[in-house]
Amino acid sequence: MKAVRIHEFGGPEAMQYEEVPTPTPAAGQVLVKLAAAGLNFIDVYQRTGLYPNALPYTLGLEGSGTVEAVGPEVTGFSPGDPVAYTGVPGSYADYVLVPADRLVHMPESLDIKYGAAAMLQGMTAHYLAYTTYPLQAGDTCLVHAAAGGVGLLLVQMAKQCGARVIGTVSTEEKAALAREAGADEMILYTQQDFEAEVKRLTDGRGVQVIYDSVAKDTFDKGLNCLAPLGYMVLYGQSSGPIPPFNPAILNEKGSLFLTRPSLFHYIADRASLEKRAGDVLGWLASGQLKLRMEHTFDLKDVAESHRSLEGRKTTGKVLLIP
Template structure:
């Protein structure tokens, strides 16, 4: 048996229950993992509240790191004791679980379990955002919303290492200062400043070639208006709620703009892509170009409180759960 955080209905953090679940032995192509650290992400909240539908009852969570404790038939790439991490497979908020071996990545010795759980989903997200959805070039000025969050802090550092100039947004002066310490050149406090006016001022009226927006409803219109002609809005989250239906004619009116709604699952669907993206992420972290800030740790049983704090935007950097 394994202790896990499970929900039997969609709703607020109160639907999360700490209860025992059966794990069993790994089948063909599977391994069993003893989990050492578990990542907390907004996608977990979207699944818990029903914005993203999952089959019920469900164990929450999509990211963790730990050790292989048993290996099923046909698995030759992993052995008991190997240090591994994964992302994108619902059911992470638990002490032990079964996983398909081909969805796991092996961890370099220089990366700890808590660091891996704090960075894999967020770091791979940054990889596809800035290296694939729009390939950022030296000298590009980019707008990155929620720059003091887990994804944002990784992005600010990585973008700076590429020679890009980052305009971040955040909800307080303290969060703006944090984003600037991590590589943002400017940070707009959206509670006291007008995002569009400030971006136009900072770019001499030109706008930016790309906006990365995980906030959703509250920032979507402003994001479009910050783009230069032919610019791209990469909408990759809904922290403030889903984006309302879009009248495509606005894209023409604002300069023949582009909008994309990518997902990490699409970019990592092929094993070779998952491996190459993870390798690039591990390289920028082990080289010191990107540092992973784990600013919040909770026992696994306190997952509901972690969700409350994340939803209330009381967190910065990455948050992890630790099985006891």
């Protein structure tokens, strides 16, 4: 089978599209024939070594497809079942081994590619809006990168909770996408000072929570946008990690809360995984949640996909097709 592996950390050129043996499922494992793999910024972090793994390493933490074979002691899954997963490495490939307890069934009415598009980013938006800071009617939230894969889903979920949504994006085209998803106010950070705009839009009161996947470029000003007792939720660092700072600043700016969550802690047990995946996939199947998938790349063109993602040339979800 074909897979994309890195033998050393580096730029997009470090990824090698190569032949590797097709694995055989052991006890508790399922062999999945992949229909699509999801592209996420964490893949870039792993490729560059920001999040290092033992090499050689097959990239990709999210995929969907059909069950090809099951190992001993596996129950609940059979060959041909449409399935999806996230948090298991190796989705940049034709086949992947997935522990059965990390795999979920997909609704029969949903295009199988939606599984690869929705698992990581959809469940990330889910825990951000419903658990890390559970949004309530009357809250105002600031969503950075509001036209990105997580951003567009998070905007929709925030509106489901009854919150007012302010989003930041780089272009008018991206602003239109976020507004279509339900954002109430949009700030073009390339043309406007988002701190000044947030204060203007909230009459100086600030927002209850900021969902920030950008980090270094937005963190300091973001703290100034929070209302007292507000939450700064850092769930990514597309511009780089924030520099060290004195936690006393959180007190000075209004007894603020700072957290750096990860999806994998929010789906660590089977019940949490099934609940979040069930909500996201169910909402997609019913039409309650809309997913934008306008960018797809053949797996062999993976370097081009990474360059597009890092160059902020994509909106919504990006898929790799084996």
